[in-house]
Amino acid sequence: MPTRRLMIEEDGASYEKSKRRPKVRLKGRWLQAAGFPIGKYVELSIPCPGVIEMRVCGASEARKPRLPGPAVRAQDPDFDVLDSNRRELEALFRQADTK
Numbered sequence: 001m002p003t004r005r006l007m008i009e010e011d012g013a014s015y016e017k018s019k020r021r022p023k024v025r026l027k028g029r030w031l032q033a034a035g036f037p038i039g040k041y042v043e044l045s046i047p048c049p050g051v052i053e054m055r056v057c058g059a060s061e062a063r064k065p066r067l068p069g070p071a072v073r074a075q076d077p078d079f080d081v082l083d084s085n086r087r088e089l090e091a092l093f094r095q096a097d098t099k
Helices: 029-033 070-075 079-098
Strands: 009-011 021-023 041-048 051-057
Touching: none
Parallel strands: none
Antiparallel strands: 009 021, 041 051
């Protein structure tokens, strides 16, 4: 499949800096062609800063967070940094879910 280039847009009140947040919109027939059918849930994960993985999952898996197991953490010397970034991002996801 060809690579898609999307702009990170601003969401929220442009006159109020504290209310602004980044937004990326995904839409188009190419999503279905890429294996993302209408009506399914997706799971987003951030393996490292600047990278988002998106996978189709079942409805029962839609809210289950998944973190790497101890074997992965032991092999990755940068995991502590990535784990703290991941925890910060997961907290942001939780905050967004409650709003």
